Amino acid sequence: MTALFELLRPELQMVHLRLERETRLQKQGLPAVTMPVLNPLDEDFLPALVLLSAHTQGYSGSRALSLAAVFQFIFLASLMHSDVKDEVAVQTLVGDYFYARFLDLLCRDGNLQFLVPLSRLICQIHLDAAGRHEKSVSADGSHLREYLATMATYLGSQLGKVEPQKVEAWKEIGMFLGKLWNGQPVKVKAGQAIEKLAPKAVKDLLVELVFHLSEKLPAKQVMAL
Template sequence: MLTALFKLLQPELEMVRQRLIKESLMQGRPLPGLTWPVLNHFDQDFLPALVLLSAHTQGYFGPRALSLAAVFQFIFLASLIHNNVKHEIALETLVGDYFYTRFFDLLCRDGNLQFLAPLSQLICRIHLEAARQQEKVSSPERLRTREYLAAAATCLGSQLGQTEARLTQAWQEIGLLLGKLWNGQAVTLKASQAVERLAPGTVRELLGQLVIQLNDELPVKRVMAL
């Protein structure tokens, strides 16, 4: 079931998906050995939707938002591939690295080079946490990749528009809390409160509905329903 937010952004989200497919080709052909991660409806559109919504809310509707949305999804896909390495380690690593390379290329080509530094630092943070996780065999912790990406998606998306620093911070907080929910953490009340601080209107309503649906997807909710 699609959220109301995803339905509203559906034409643009479809453009992002097509862009991902196009950019993943090498000389017009699929990468050898490339297997796209299986994504649910949230994983497929969540980050692109956050980029697009935060950009649009701050007054930006140009092509850079679509490109930045694709950038975040490439980073997410690369992180999934790297964290799911099993037997074909070399191939999986190369495909994940290729997706990261596509993100750099998109930034350079589509006028978003200003975001190179924060996104590079974000990827370093994701890799460092994943490396530390490998050392905690006895008591692994929940990776925070989704939280980091969601917070950055709303923060950088809002920066495409003419936004004030305080609004960028507000969007970053909303993204972080939505990312925590997406990552299975029960922070529904905090997320709702952050959304309620936005001006009344369609955006606040859509994000409120998204919080409710993410809450319904929490692992504890699914267990209680069994």
């Protein structure tokens, strides 16, 4: 795994513990449904983007941890909604439960200011899914990861010192990292976006992440970089 994830490991573990605690209702687990199986990258990617963008803007605290959990809830809910098969009703309801958890976290942990952009994000995700369903396009054609990564860095950076230029820079970085996470060959453009940031240490962490994501692209796409 990349140095970024290792650097943030203590906080990422706190986010995972928070997710586990928040998904238990009245001391009982969720219904027996097929939960999305996430690889280490998918488990850490969005929380890490929220935390890094917040820290770089000068914020370290509970709101960043909570916002990181919020994005992972939205990711899980969206995956569950896109993978309904035999247990359609239960699977969909559990996905809705994850959405409800993210709303609860926003209300409880001081991030209610992000309700409007996150609500719009979810609308965008569902409209995209509906369009793909209508055209019989597979889930591989989804922009889910791009949408989420863009908003993760955009909102995470607003937890600290709100400098419009830096916030927009983080939004652009999130977009290109999301495209890479989604399998699109945008390594050069991602590097150019990262160059707009000031702290060299942060640039180095992000560049390593770009190379890590690029290595996971299909061979033909890597050759096109």
